[in-house]
Amino acid sequence: KTIDDISSPAGKRILVRVDLNVPVADGKVTDKTRIERVAPTILELSKKGAKVILLAHFGRPKGEPVADMSLSLIIPAVNEVLGTKILFAADCIGQDAEKAVASMKDGDILLLENTRFHKGEEKNDAEFTQELAKNGDIYVNDAFSAAHRAHASTEGLAHHLPAYAGRTMQAELEALEKGLGAPARPVVAIVGGAKVSSKIDLLQNLVKKVDALVIGGGMANTFIAAQGINVGKSLCEHDLGETAKAIMAEAESAGCAIVLPVDAVVAREFKANAANETVAIEAIPADAMALDVGPKSVEAINEWIAKASTLVWNGPLGAFEITPFDTATVSAAKFAAEQTKAGKLVSVAGGGDTVAALNHAGVVDDFTYISTAGGAFLEWMEGKELPGVAVLSKTA
Numbered sequence: 283k284t285i286d287d288i289s290s291p292a293g294k295r296i297l298v299r300v301d302l303n304v305p306v307a308d309g310k311v312t313d314k315t316r317i318e319r320v321a322p323t324i325l326e327l328s329k330k331g332a333k334v335i336l337l338a339h340f341g342r343p344k345g346e347p348v349a350d351m352s353l354s355l356i357i358p359a360v361n362e363v364l365g366t367k368i369l370f371a372a373d374c375i376g377q378d379a380e381k382a383v384a385s386m387k388d389g390d391i392l393l394l395e396n397t398r399f400h401k402g403e404e405k406n407d408a409e410f411t412q413e414l415a416k417n418g419d420i421y422v423n424d425a426f427s428a429a430h431r432a433h434a435s436t437e438g439l440a441h442h443l444p445a446y447a448g449r450t451m452q453a454e455l456e457a458l459e460k461g462l463g464a465p466a467r468p469v470v471a472i473v474g475g476a477k478v479s480s481k482i483d484l485l486q487n488l489v490k491k492v493d494a495l496v497i498g499g500g501m502a503n504t505f506i507a508a509q510g511i512n513v514g515k516s517l518c519e520h521d522l523g524e525t526a527k528a529i530m531a532e533a534e535s536a537g538c539a540i541v542l543p544v545d546a547v548v549a550r551e552f553k554a555n556a557a558n559e560t561v562a563i564e565a566i567p568a569d570a571m572a573l574d575v576g577p578k579s580v581e582a583i584n585e586w587i588a589k590a591s592t593l594v595w596n597g598p599l600g601a602f603e604i605t606p607f608d609t610a611t612v613s614a615a616k617f618a619a620e621q622t623k624a625g626k627l628v629s630v631a632g633g634g635d636t637v638a639a640l641n642h643a644g645v646v647d648d649f650t651y652i653s654t655a656g657g658a659f660l661e662w663m664e665g666k667e668l669p670g671v672a673v674l675s676k677t678a
């Protein structure tokens with residue numbers, strides 16, 4: 283059920299779980315994307331005359347108040363994005379919250395303090411959930427990026443109040459469904475990033491679902507080394523060689539092509555503009571490390587993107603934070619963006635560094651959908667059930 287299904291929201295107290303876990307430096311929000319993503323739900327409900335009560339976590343404060351994890355820090359950024367002044371309560375339960383809610387007028391927006399300032403949040407404790415539920419008539423979850431957590435505000439509340447998906451939750455689920463649920467084929471996945479160990483489940487699930495799996499970034503070295511090729515000083519999890527081989531065997535039996543780099547850009551130092559050369563993958567010097575996939579590999583990756591109807595992308599192809607080792611990531615991202623703009627490709631990306639990498643490539647507005655979710659995006663791509671999503675369909 284979505285917010286379209288809420289009959290007469292005017293005057294109702296609607297608890298809206300949002301993800302306001304945004305990066306902050308020197309007391310300022312450095313990336314407002316997550317706030318922008320939840321703005322439509324908040325403004326829509328406010329315009330409909332609901333009393334909009336925002337629940338969110340911020341950082342990992344371990345069940346106690348921590349000054350620099352107070353949501354009060356992000357009020358100016360929320361006001362700016364929403365174009366209106368929100369109210370704030372210094373606690374998410376108890377007198378502070380109750381008083382603030384009681385004095386709300388229809389259309390007001392109230393932000394409650396960090397739910398993780400209470401131990402009951404992460405424990406999904408029934409008593410704490412009841413306390414939260416007291417302040418609402420209806421629960422809306424618009425925090426897909428926190429839906430992999432079975433916490434009071436992401437899962438528990440749906441058992442206590444009529445529960446609905448917000449606009450961002452809806453958009454995320456629709457995009458992911460297009461990407462991997464019922465995608466147009468062929469489907470190509472690009473998985474990059476440093477380590478195989480953090481993405482074993484993801485790789486195992488993808489080989490069963492996609493037509494081609496491009497492996498880039500540091501994790502490609504583990505696959506290359508598993509084939510008996512020397513990767514010099516490159517980042518490599520040698521102990522995962524057997525796992526890499528097993529994934530390749532699973533891919534083969536599932537009819538999924540594994541696309542590994544055929545060349546690499548190598549350097550002797552991990553720093554911007556370090557002296558570098560492009561070598562064949564079998565010729566990585568013993569004292570050098572691969573920091574990006576090479577031009578021939580990019581050509582092959584782009585050929586796969588050209589053949590694909592759907593692309594799912596998680597993780598950069600190289601050390602995109604330092605030039606010129608961002609070349610492959612930028613080139614493939616730009617090509618995918620062009621294909622998408624030409625109407626030939628559905629491109630869905632998300633998780634950790636991916637948004638930063640695609641931002642760096644300047645393509646965030648050209649992909650079909652870029653999820654702001656980190657862990658939740660990964661778990662969804664791993665084929666796992668997200669408690670915050672599952673409960674919405676069950677209670678609906």
Ligand code: 3PG
Pocket residue numbers: 301303341342427428431655656657658
């Ligand atoms: C995120 O930043 O990915 C979400 O807000 C979830 O945060 P968490 O990993 O601290 O639960």
